[in-house]
Amino acid sequence: KNEVEQSPQNLTAQEGEFITINCSYSVGISALHWLQQHPGGGIVSLFMLSSGKKKHGRLIATINIQEKHSSLHITASHPRDSAVYICAVPYYGGSQGNLIFGKGTKLSVKP
Amino acid sequence: DGGITQSPKYLFRKEGQNVTLSCEQNLNHDAMYWYRQDPGQGLRLIYYSQIVNDFQKGDIAEGYSVSREKKESFPLTVTSAQKNPTAFYLCASRPSRGRDEKLFFGSGTQLSVL
Numbered sequence: 001k002n003e004v005e006q007s008p009q010n011l012t013a014q015e016g017e018f019i020t021i022n023c024s025y026s027v028g029i030s031a032l033h034w035l036q037q038h039p040g041g042g043i044v045s046l047f048m049l050s051s052g053k054k055k056h057g058r059l060i061a062t063i064n065i066q067e068k069h070s071s072l073h074i075t076a077s078h079p080r081d082s083a084v085y086i087c088a089v090p091y092y093g094g095s096q097g098n099l100i101f102g103k104g105t106k107l108s109v110k111p
Numbered sequence: 112d113g114g115i116t117q118s119p120k121y122l123f124r125k126e127g128q129n130v131t132l133s134c135e136q137n138l139n140h141d142a143m144y145w146y147r148q149d150p151g152q153g154l155r156l157i158y159y160s161q162i163v164n165d166f167q168k169g170d171i172a173e174g175y176s177v178s179r180e181k182k183e184s185f186p187l188t189v190t191s192a193q194k195n196p197t198a199f200y201l202c203a204s205r206p207s208r209g210r211d212e213k214l215f216f217g218s219g220t221q222l223s224v225l
Contacts, residue, residue, distance in 0.1 A: 004153070033214070041199055043216035086153070098144075098169065099214070101153035 003027075006087050006102035013109050019074040021105045023087030030090060032070050033099060034061050037084040046072070046085075077109045113138045117202050117217035123225050124189065124196055132187045132220045134202030140215070141207050143185040147171060148199040148219075157200075160185055161207075189222060197223050 003026040013019055023032070034047040047054050047061040049070075054061050058077075063070040074081055084106050088099040115136045124130045136143065142161050146154040156169030160179040174193025179185055185204075189196045202217040 035214075035216075040218065041201075041221070042218040043201060043203075045213045045215065048213050088154075098156050098159065099154075101155075103151060103153050 004087055004089055004100050004102040006085075006105050008105060009103070010106045011108070013077050013107070015078060015109055015111050017077050017109075019077050019081070019107065019109075021072045021085050021087075021107070023070045023072070023102060025068050025070075025087075025089045025100075027089075028065070028068070032063055033088040034070070034072050035086040035088060035101075037086060037104065039083065043086070074107075077107075079109045079111050082108050115202055115204055115215055115217035117200075117220050119220060120218070122220055122222045124222060125225050127191045129188055129190050130196075130222065132189070132200055132202075132222070134185045134187065134217060135183055136185075136202075136204045136215070137183060138204060138206075138215060139182070140204035141182070142205045143179070144203045144205075144214070145169075145175075145177065145185070145187045146201045146203065148201060154201065157187065 005024045007022045031048050031050040035043050036046050037043045049061055049063050058075045060073040084104040086104045087102040091098040091100045118133045144159045145157040147157055148154050155171050157175050158169050158177040160166035163182050166177050166179050174190055176188045200220045203214045205212045205214050
């Protein structure tokens, strides 16, 4: 079973700061997911990546397969980025198509 | 717009009562999932379905039941056998059962016990 660790658990930043959220996992994977959970509870899939880097607007996700580590960066952070960011990896050997989810990083961006 | 609709947003259960959470999708996705989220915990899989009229237990299926009579619908029943049902429940779908596809989520249902 894959284990997923996220850091930090909580993060407070000032508007405009560069944010980094980290995710480590224990078993080799084919793809990693980054999700955003809004204060109301709904979840949006931000990225799914298997190598290198992906960028969408002010969000950048990177992954190092050899080191079993991924990072999510937010440039020029804004209060609307305040949310819980969740990393997830496939659960090999278990329910097909299932993911193992990290506990999330709660980000609060102050104006 | 295509998406996943969960209802109700808030639900209260009395002792010994069964309650049903609705999940409907118009994305034409084959695979659908129910997750439970507790404070400070990662999402955990309750049940999943990869095709109509078929579903499988996830990691925490005890006290729950599901059906998949239509492709669009995957309702979850929280039975009286679930002794600790208070949690946030999320429904999700993906185009097929492949591991490497994005998940699409509903907005969730908060279930509380009266």
